[in-house]
Amino acid sequence: MPKNTAAAPKDAATKPPAKRGRRSRDDAPTPNRADLIRAVLVMEKRDGPGSLSMRKLASEVGVSPRLLYTMVKNKEELYELAAASMLDRWTLPDTNQSWKERFATIIKKGLELSSEYPELARHGLLNSLDHNYPESASRIVNALRDCMLEAGLSIEETRQIQLLYNTVLLGALDLARNYSGNDQPYLLKELKGALDVAFSRILAGAEPK
Incomplete structure (x- = not known):
């Protein structure tokens, strides 16, 4: 009998795996400001002064650093929000x-x-x-x-x-x-x-x- 010569779907064998890392973080739910403030307070108390950076905060809340800038302008604004939250208590x-x-x-x-x-x-x-x-x-x-x-x-x-x-x-x-x-x-x-x-x-x- 003749062999089945039906071709496999084009590029099926060479299809690259789904990207991970930055894309998966970008697709994660964006934290709100309250989430960020809580994380800043935790990091400040746990890690000490001078430890906060946007990259470390992004890792703490599980998103990419660029997504943080949809919530706050910069680290200074984060400090203002977190300090106000601290004083409110x-x-x-x-x-x-x-x-x-x-x-x-x-x-x-x-x-x-x-x-x-x-x-x-x-x-x-x-x-x-x-x-x-x-x-x-x-x-x-x-x-x-x-x-x-x-x-x-x-x-x-x-x-x-x-x-x-x-x-x-x-x-x-x-x-x-x-x-x-x-x-x-x-x-x-x-x-x-x-x-x-x-x-x-x-x-x-x-x-x-």
């Missing part, structure tokens, strides 16, 4: 408490957040020097101002102390960026303790006699 103390109690609670929480999210805190503090406060930060600044006014300080003294606090904390965070490994958490802890003592002493002396 900051619960202020009850106004029925004394100014000392309120002040101590606010300062303690601020130092804790600075230790956990140093790069986000640094970003927010840089903006504060230009009086560029997001709404999430303004309520905290106002709460601290009210404590100091109640303690007997003038408006100008209050402004100067807030500026001093922000500048010293920013300098501490910048210094900590030059340390890595086990040295960085230790240094941040030491600086946190020093700032806590310093500003508690300042306002302890401001109480009306």
